[in-house]
Amino acid sequence: MYELGVEQINCNGRLIDLPSLEVVRPAPKMPSDANIDWLLHIYFTRREFTRCRRLIERELNRHLNPEYLYFVQGLIDREEGNNIEALRHLQKSVELNPRNIETYKEIGRTLYLMGRFSQALGVFREAEQRSSIKDHEIYHYLGELLYRAATTQTQSELARQQQDESRSYFELAVQTGRKQESYVRLAELYRKDKQYQKAIEVLENCLHLTPENSEVLIEISVLYLKINETQKAHDRLAEVVGIERKCSPKGLLAFGAILQSRNDVDGALSKYSQIANAEPEIAELWNNIGLCFFKKQKFIVAISSLRKSVWLSPLNYNALYNLSLIYIALCLRKLDDMENAFVALERASSMSVGPQGGGRNPLVVLNFALFCYETGRLAMATEQYNRFMSQAQDLLLPTEYKFQATKLKSLLRISSQGNGILLDPMDSEESDLGRSRTTDLPPDELPLEVNAVVSQN
Structure with missing residues (x-):
């Protein structure tokens, strides 16, 4: 830098000294062996891919270590949708430096985007072995890939092992990092295993990352519905309404289910109508609408x-x-369609414990037992009662279900010693208090399923 001489000007008869001016000299040229990785990184983060390509092309022939150049070139290729070239350049980078875990992770991500899931799984397993630290991204992708493999696995035992291993990796991911997707996926696996309380705890921790995440709040409310905590579910949904003016269909469906469980049928129908206007092709929506109209004694609309x-x-x-x-309700009103009712309920009962049912639903079996009793099929009613008790003994069920079961038990005059019935803890003081000696079970007393937004998986 150098200074010009001091100059003066005449302004209204007075001499004023002008400030000295500094002239910036041109920046010196960088030597040919200088590291320009920092400049390449700046261009890439700015998504100035054209400048990146020019710089890479210029430097590849004279750069002492082109590892990073190939690495960035691979990322650019992937951003532009050229995954084959991306793999080729990333492979060159990893050949130059096999200890760079980031390159392995980018190769795994690229394979994942290409749908080569088994190859991606192998790459991330190798990255896990080579990594000297606990990397939450590696754990997340391993969990994701194993979960995907479990869902497509034909052998049930192997699928179960892959799912358990997937859950273990997601647990490691949430312990070592703060990635929202890991929390959501881990909660999904807990929910699939019907460990609803653990799923809630995971999503509550996820809210520490994104306190106003409406999707997470809705999922928590759905899980609270699963364990019959309707007030807590309502509170979480109220937060969603406070965050955004328009609630998602999933949130509206959960809100409607809560209102429905509180016998606010008109309020529930108002929520469901909002969903029907936007997304009418939701099976659970029409299931709940049908139950609302059944409650209002509008049977034809309910059936439709x-x-x-x-x-x-x-x-x-x-x-x-x-x-x-x-x-059943119609049949008991002398419409002579008892056989259709029996066939439909028998089919639902058989599906509730099979692969289609995705798990146990003792409520289906209890209703089938009640129907069998009403139609005089006492032996089958006893058999279905036994199924209900064996399925429900380790589950948290609403009091209404237990009340109906004890009422049916007394009607069938089942003895825990005489008929070898499998009983649970409710078959004690609470059972005696709820026991009824009536000889008829009106259809209005049958417990109805309100299938909220959650699937049965």
Whole structure:
């Protein structure tokens, strides 16, 4: 830098000294062996890919270590949708430096985007072995890939092992990092195993990362519905309404289910109508609408709604078994359609414990037992009661279900010693208090399933 001489000007008869001016000299040229990785990184983060390519092309021939150049070139290729070239350049980078874990991770991500999941799994396993630190990104992708493999696995035992290993990796991911996707996926696995309380705890921790995440709040409310904590579910949904003016269909469906469980049928229908206007092709929506109209004694509309639910999801046993309950109500009103009711409820009961049912639903079996009693099939009623008790002994069920079961037990005059019935802890003081000696079970007392937004998986 150098200074010019001091100059003066005449302003209204006065001499004023002008400030000295500094002239900036041109920047010196960088030597040919200088490291320009920092400049390449700046261009890449700015998404100035054209400048990146020019710089890489210029430097590849004279750069002492082109590892980073190939690495960035691979990322650019992937951003532009050229995954084959991306893999080729990333492979060159890892050959120059096999200890760079980031390159392995980018190769794994690229394979994942290409749908080569088994190869991606192998790359991330190798990255895990080579990494000297606990890397939450590696754990997340391993969990994701194993979970995907489990869902497509034909052998049930192997699928279970892969799912357990997937959950272990997601647990490591949330312990070592703060990635929202890991929390959500871990909660999904807990929910699939019906460990609803653990799923809630995981999502509550996720809220520390994103306190106003409406999707997470809705999922928490759905899980609270699963364990019959309707007030807590309502509180979480109220937060969603406070965050955003328009609630998602999933949130509205959960809100409607809560109102429905509190016998606010009109309020529930108002929520469901908002969903029907936006996304009418939801099987659970029409299932719940059908139950609302059944509560309002509008049987034809209820049947039409449930039939639409079955049409949208033919293997949805909730809608099938709710439809059978309405047939029961109609049959008991002398419409002579008892056989259709029996067939529908028997089918729903058989599906509730099979692969289609995705797990146990003792409520279906209890309703089938009640129906069998009402139609004089006492032996089958006893058999279905036994199934209900064996399935429900380790589950948290609403008091209404227990009350109906104890009432049926007394009607069938089942003895825990005489008939070898499998009983649970409710078959004690609480059972005696709720025991009824009536000889009829009106259809209005049958417990109906309100299938909220959550699936049965």
